[in-house]
Amino acid sequence: MKNKAQNVNNISKSSGDVNEKNFDEKKFVLSKKNYVLLLIGFLFIIIGFVLMTGGGTDDPTVFSYEIFSFRRITLAPIFILLGFAIEIFAIMWIPKKNDNK
Numbered sequence: 461m462k463n464k465a466q467n468v469n470n471i472s473k474s475s476g477d478v479n480e481k482n483f484d485e486k487k488f489v490l491s492k493k494n495y496v497l498l499l500i501g502f503l504f505i506i507i508g509f510v511l512m513t514g515g516g517t518d519d520p521t522v523f524s525y526e527i528f529s530f531r532r533i534t535l536a537p538i539f540i541l542l543g544f545a546i547e548i549f550a551i552m553w554i555p556k557k558n559d560n561k
Contacts, residue, residue, distance in 0.1 A: 490551070497550030504543030511536035 488495075515527035 491555045493555055494550050494553060497546060497553070501543045501546030501550055504539050504546060506543075508536045508539030508541075508543060511539060 490498075512532050515524060515529065515532055517524040
């Protein structure tokens, strides 16, 4: 009976050491390059939404065709879609071992 109690104590001590080591290591899920790509994708999305703004008029009774400009209808959605594509790539991409520096 004494041996079983010692084994349980040894197991709990060793598992505690492992947990402490894992807790002390501050390892991120993604690499630095992944986070840089995430930031670039986020900036593309923000730029797309900024390009989409505007085109209104001061007088609500007057319609402005400025809302149908190339910048708002074509360019801004392309930027937003590229931003989301970059975000997906940044999350899914696994860098090589020596590429992590």
